[in-house]
Amino acid sequence: MTTAVRTPPHHNTLTCYTDYQCRRPECVDRYNARNRERLQAQKAGTWTGLIDAEPVRQHILQLGAIGISPSDIAATADTSIQSVLEFIRPVRGRGRRHRTSPAMAARILAVGPDNVVRAVVDATATQRRLQALAALGWPMKRTALHAGLSTTNITGILTRSRVTAATEQAIADAYDQMRRQRPENHRVSRGQAKKTRRRAAAARWPKPSYWDQHPDGLGDPHFQPLYKVTPGELVAEDARWLLNGGVSLEHVAERLDKTTDYITQVLRQYPGGTA
Incomplete structure (x- = not known):
């Protein structure tokens, strides 16, 4: 050898x-x-x-x-x-x-630009992995335990822009294992799992299967996941953007190939757009 x-x-x-x-x-x-x-x-x-x-x-x-x-x-x-x-x-x-x-x-x-290990990295991929596991019913504190991390501030990761490289790796390893397991079979009660799934659904957090289809978007903070977004919401988003730019309702309808009545309807139905 x-x-x-x-x-x-x-x-x-x-x-x-x-x-x-x-x-x-x-x-x-x-x-x-x-x-x-x-x-x-x-x-x-x-x-x-x-x-x-x-x-x-x-x-x-x-x-x-x-x-x-x-x-x-x-x-x-x-x-x-x-x-x-x-x-x-x-x-x-x-x-x-x-x-x-x-x-x-x-x-x-010996440390140089060619071999440096970044101690702190962008938090986007870590946040989306936590959210994806929550969409499967995994409470974040349970994910933290599985990853060997403190449960005290695990939810705080969702509002941070950066995390340590060690935290990112720990969550990534846990994600690869837990995504194939059912929470109820691993000390998560049915009530906890259901509550966690409901919260994730309300926030439209994509499941791991979505990120399997968009692997380049998982860690991209500029990628906006259109998870369970209806066609009407997309039209409302585009219409709102055009109207805010000074385009008239009639021209918005013409550009989007819709009637003015339909544009008015989706704007009323989805006042917050897809954000």
Whole structure:
């Protein structure tokens, strides 16, 4: 069995040598130079195991300039957000970090635009998965439990614009499993399931089968799901938009190939349109 050779994200830190077995001459020289510094410091009795943190600080600032946040860096480097922030500003009354371990430096310096893991993402797909499961009768607190998330603020996700990448993945995994299960067979009472389905129907939350037909729309905040929208509602929506733009009722009817009486009727029947 062969082992795939990983390509290093860049060649300006020790990571390419230690983690990716890169043996470019300049990378070998950098590794050997760092080892010589360590041996000399150990011989002089000044070795603390820590190195200058300024290259790490500059790297974090450079990443920030291209839109990679400290949260993203922390997620990619598998460390805490506080550990990243300490390199660029005082945190909790302590001064900015001036020295760090070689391992920490290597992890942060390895983060780049090609391998960054976004810590926070758009919430649209997560919201629609929660709603789709609710349309099947799954209360959101039950979905949270299944996903290993706190039940306290799960419904708050519906009003947020962003969620953590970890939350998005947890809900996506739960969605793939729960959509094929009947809530009543998994500790959800008939009354709970019925109430949840009724609420979802009133809000016109599409079921998973709808998103199967519109997979590109699931995570697109600009995609408007026309779920169980009647032809009359669509006409009312278009008519209202034209009327608000100053078009007369007669010209609206002509454009939509309807009678003025029909336009008036659907506007009265659907005063809120499809929004």
